[in-house]
Amino acid sequence: MSQLPPLNGLRAFDVAGRCLNFRAAADELGVTQGAVAQHVRQLEAYLGTKLFERLPKGVALTSIGRRYHGTVATAFEALRTATDDLKPEPGKVLVSVTPTFAAKWLIPNLPDFSARHPEIDLRILATEKVSSFHGDGIDLAVRQGEPPFGAALEAHLLFRQEVIAVATPSLVEGQGLPVDAAVLAKLPKLHDTHDLWPEFLRLKDVEDKSGRGLRLSQTSLAVDAALFGQGVALVSRFLVAGDIAAKRLVQITPDTMPGKQDFYLLAASKTKHNAAINTAITWLLARAEE
Known part of the structure; x- marks a missing residue:
C-alpha cells in the first residue's frame, strides 16, 4: 500500500x-x-x-x-x-420502530413527550428491518416478538396484541352493531402482510363472500383505507384506540383474536443507559399503560 x-x-x-x-x-x-x-x-x-x-x-x-x-x-x-x-450525545435518543407503530401510536403521542421533556431529542427510525443496537446506533427499539430476546437486551412489555375488526360507522350503517355473520361475510376486507383474515373468520366460523379485497403492504395503510371507508381492517386494538374514541372507527364485532407476538420495548443492558434513555423508557412504559 x-x-x-x-x-x-x-x-x-x-x-x-x-x-x-x-x-x-x-x-x-x-x-x-x-x-x-x-x-x-x-x-x-x-x-x-x-x-x-x-x-x-x-x-x-x-x-x-x-x-x-x-x-x-x-x-x-x-x-x-x-x-x-x-460521539455520545447525552440528550439524543434514537428509537427504532415499525412504520405502523410510528404512524399510529408513537407520533400521535409525541407532543406529550416533547412537552414533558423538551431537553431530549427523541429521534425515530421507522423501518421494517431488524435494527442493530451497535451497527445502527439505536438506543431503543419497539418490536413484536416473544422473549427471551438475548442476554444483552432488556425487554419491557408494551402491549399485548389483541386483534379487532374495525370500520367506519358509515360502512356498517343500518346493519346494527355488532354485525352478524352474514354481514361480516359480505363486508369488503382490507388485507396487510400479516394476512389475519382467514384465521379470524375461521374462529367465527364465517365463510368470506366479499371477494378479493384490497391488499396493502403495511397495517398502517390498512387502517388508513378503513378510515376512508374502503373496508374492514384487522388491527391491534391499541393502534386504533384513538380513532375508536373519536368515533372515526367502530369495532364491528366484539370478537377478538390474541396475536402470536406481543409488542416489546427493547434496550441494551442498563449499564449502557444514560439519563435521556432512562427517561424515554419510563415515558414509553407509562404512556403505553395509559
Missing part, C-alpha cells in the same frame, strides 16, 4: 486552501504562520508539485491544487462526520 501524505501537511493544506491565506489558516489551526508554510512545503515536496501560487497578499491554488483540495476537503469532512456519529 502507498503511504499516506504527511497528515499535518494535509490539514494545513485543507485550511489554507479554504482561507487562501497562511496567516488566517494559522489562526484557525492555533499554530504559527511559519508552521503552516512549512507543512505545505513538505506536502508539496512529497507530492512533487506546487499546490499554491505565492502572492504578495495571500496565496492562490494552482489548477492541480484546486483539484486536490476538493478531494482532501471531502476526506476531512467524512472524518469529521464519522467522528461526530461516534
Whole structure:
C-alpha cells in the first residue's frame, strides 16, 4: 500500500486552501504562520508539485491544487462526520420502530413527550428491518416478538396484541352493531402482510363472500383505507384506540383474536443507559399503560 501524505501537511493544506491565506489558516489551526508554510512545503515536496501560487497578499491554488483540495476537503469532512456519529450525545435518543407503530401510536403521542421533556431529542427510525443496537446506533427499539430476546437486551412489555375488526360507522350503517355473520361475510376486507383474515373468520366460523379485497403492504395503510371507508381492517386494538374514541372507527364485532407476538420495548443492558434513555423508557412504559 502507498503511504499516506504527511497528515499535518494535509490539514494545513485543507485550511489554507479554504482561507487562501497562511496567516488566517494559522489562526484557525492555533499554530504559527511559519508552521503552516512549512507543512505545505513538505506536502508539496512529497507530492512533487506546487499546490499554491505565492502572492504578495495571500496565496492562490494552482489548477492541480484546486483539484486536490476538493478531494482532501471531502476526506476531512467524512472524518469529521464519522467522528461526530461516534460521539455520545447525552440528550439524543434514537428509537427504532415499525412504520405502523410510528404512524399510529408513537407520533400521535409525541407532543406529550416533547412537552414533558423538551431537553431530549427523541429521534425515530421507522423501518421494517431488524435494527442493530451497535451497527445502527439505536438506543431503543419497539418490536413484536416473544422473549427471551438475548442476554444483552432488556425487554419491557408494551402491549399485548389483541386483534379487532374495525370500520367506519358509515360502512356498517343500518346493519346494527355488532354485525352478524352474514354481514361480516359480505363486508369488503382490507388485507396487510400479516394476512389475519382467514384465521379470524375461521374462529367465527364465517365463510368470506366479499371477494378479493384490497391488499396493502403495511397495517398502517390498512387502517388508513378503513378510515376512508374502503373496508374492514384487522388491527391491534391499541393502534386504533384513538380513532375508536373519536368515533372515526367502530369495532364491528366484539370478537377478538390474541396475536402470536406481543409488542416489546427493547434496550441494551442498563449499564449502557444514560439519563435521556432512562427517561424515554419510563415515558414509553407509562404512556403505553395509559
